[in-house]
Amino acid sequence: MRFFERIAAIDRRLIYLALALSVLIPLLFKMVLPTRVSEPVRAAYRSIDDLPEGSVVMISVDYDASSAPELQPIYLGILQHCFAKKLKVLVLGQWVMGTPFGELGLGRIAPLYDAVYGVDYVNLGYRPGYRAQMVGLGREIRDFFAVDSRGITLDSLPMMAGVHNYNQIDLLVGLEAGQAGDEWIQFAGARYGVDIVIGATGVVAPDKFHYLQARQIRGLIGGLQGAAEYETLIGKPGAAIAGMVAQSWAHLLLLAFIVLGNVGYFVMRRAKP
Amino acid sequence: MTQIIGTWIAAGLTLAIFSFLYKDNPFYKVAEHLYVGVSAAYAVLYAWANDVYPMLVEPMFLGRGAVTTADRWILLVPLLFGLMMLARWVPRIAWLSRWSIALTVGIAAGLGITGQIQGILLPQVAGTLVPLTSANNVLMVAGVIATLVYFYFSIAQKGAVKVGSRLGMVFIMVAFGASFGYTVMARISLLIGRLQFLVFDWLHVVK
Structure with missing residues (x-):
């Protein structure tokens, strides 16, 4: 007592x-503990792995510093996977404070694979608009992004030649710390039929499983555990595997x-x- | 050298924030206010440099980019609505901002309604209409029906309805439990991230 x-x-x-x-x-x-890969993460991995060389993967960095420990390892893992598969990476974000994380990830991973800016990857950065932007990107990316995050006009970037809207986007990866993932699913997925994979924080991930069940998304990477599973699949142990013990x-x-x-x-x- | 200075500043701010766990103190307050101030300034400058200037000022006033006269005139509309939003700062003409807000709310509501129906309601209903050939499917359909019964308040909750309602409550509690578990993992992950930074990047205790 x-x-x-x-x-x-x-x-x-x-x-x-x-x-x-x-x-x-x-x-x-x-x-270090052994990591068991779950089916939602394996499905996300396959969605990228099955893409033919040269396919365009759009990654939306929708988080900031307060969620970076969970989502940045997912982002780095996906970038490594994309560059290893020689896929084109188009980064943008719905959170203005997420843009430095988008750039940090590209700056760290792209040199490891000799990926060249403008040829293998482009960072569009952030623009206001949110839902209107998500709908508008289905018409013309340049309507919202006249220039990329470095101030370069999109038409002067070789990778962007012929990339105008969702028709040229083979997969959209939303890295979500909030509601933007739901909006991508509603406006890019349901309206334009874009294939979507979601990486989400632990808080957000449970609210995304019903999209997976209804096949509105192709895969789901949830929190640090999901990041560790993805690192296991690509064979590149990083911060997530180190943190799981x-x-x-x-x-x-x-x-x-x-x-x-x-x-x-x-x-x-x-x-x- | 710049990176070292940046790492030390980040480590100092992290420790300042952590110090709140002991008790409230001036170091925590400085770090908190610094974060809010830097975030706000970054957002304003980013929006100006990457949105307002290249998409409004340059084509409209400097004539840069592939713009026709019509394109330049149409830019007057967002310029006017943007300026009207700023009218909130002047009490005498603050009412002008209602027009801009009305436009924003109207667009958001229009997009939201279509998005919810097309992107959530219909696909989710379709996703629930599954053959009851596996335990998972049976459990899912039972969960949906029981939860709907729980939120159906037009008839008295007794008899079969009460049983369904109780079952719905169980499903809801299980969902809350799963969400809480994930939330715990998320919060611990944030602590892991910060400690990894302090141990690996700042102190270099572990290579």
């Missing part, structure tokens, strides 16, 4: 410390806290006069 009373009055900062240690220790010792330890600790808290609650309630 006294034990549970003490637990109930514990300083919350000790819980934060325990959680931090449960994450930090596996990272310091570089512990820490994830597992933190989950075990939280489960222990939940069990302890509930047992303590019932014991103390029973002991009350």
